[in-house]
Amino acid sequence: MKVKLSNQIKIKSLVILLLSFIIASCGISRDATAEENERLEQLLQDKYFEFDLRFARPLPTNSLTQLANAGLFRPGDNASQINLQGSSAVFKFEGDTVTANLPFFGERQFGGGYNSNTGIEFKGIPKDLKITKYDKKDHYQVNFNIREDSESYQVNLTIYPSLKGTININSSQRFPMRYEGSVNILKVPKEE
Template identity: 45%
Template sequence: MLIVFLVSILYSCGSSSRVTDNAQSQRLEELVSEKHFEIRSDQAMPMATASLNSISDAGLFPPGSSAGQISLIGNPNYLKVTGDSVAIYLPYFGERQMGGGYNHDGPGIKLEGIPDEMEITKDEQKQRYIVQIEMKKATESFDIEVTLFPNMNSIISVNSSQRFPIRYSGTVQPIPSEDK
């Protein structure tokens, strides 16, 4: 009798999490189908190079950060999709591989406009969305892959023609009404 009681409690706890996951998944599906969402990142994960390790060893990163994982809490950043337009502002931590210096926008990644290519696909098996974005700015080109998970978490992977790769983790949400 006790075993049946424990099994029923465990089963009911599991089913309530599926209901929550289903509601979040449905909310994500609405945001993606409307192409009207924003991602705020709380962690940057640059490629840990010898230079970044030196900066980390010198204590120049925020508390709790390392060369491979940097806290973005308190730093403005976003990736917004509004219809066919994309606006991106992400702080960049890493090294340039070649090419020109940083522009007047600073060392961050700042892009705005209609991408050269944007494709949104749904991975039915894993219930997540993959957004592929290709954009150019001056002589630099960016390949950006955004993975949106049903629990509203996200991973942004940025590959550039002039910088080492970097990833960001954060959350997806509706764009606030004042930004529409």
């Protein structure tokens, strides 16, 4: 009886030790290399890049939760995360011009109607463009405002040296949306 109890204590101790190790290792982040930092700085200086979006993260409202509970989302998707792989989602900077054609999965507060965009679409020169480097958190923030027809957007990009990033979009007519993915460097056209 004592041997069996002793073995159970050893097993529980081992499990606790392993779980502690796993939890501690999840909190460890690696520092970016000098090469990764230089690549990111050059990318933001040139402003020729696009996002390869993996997930959309809408604000999980009661309506979206009801749709998910009714089984109207694809397998693996839910009210707070939708897989975008294989979609035609576009978000890119080409010098001074930014283009977006993103699916929208949230609620629209007002506006829209016939012949209006169902997704988030804009193309133009961003206003109030601000690029900020955060050394402590090892990333860049890109903030700007842009308008398309009667809808205005506040856009916040977070880009890491690993070229992973997020896009947060606040709209004047819709609930906020967040997109996650990786950044691809576009070829900078040669000046003639």
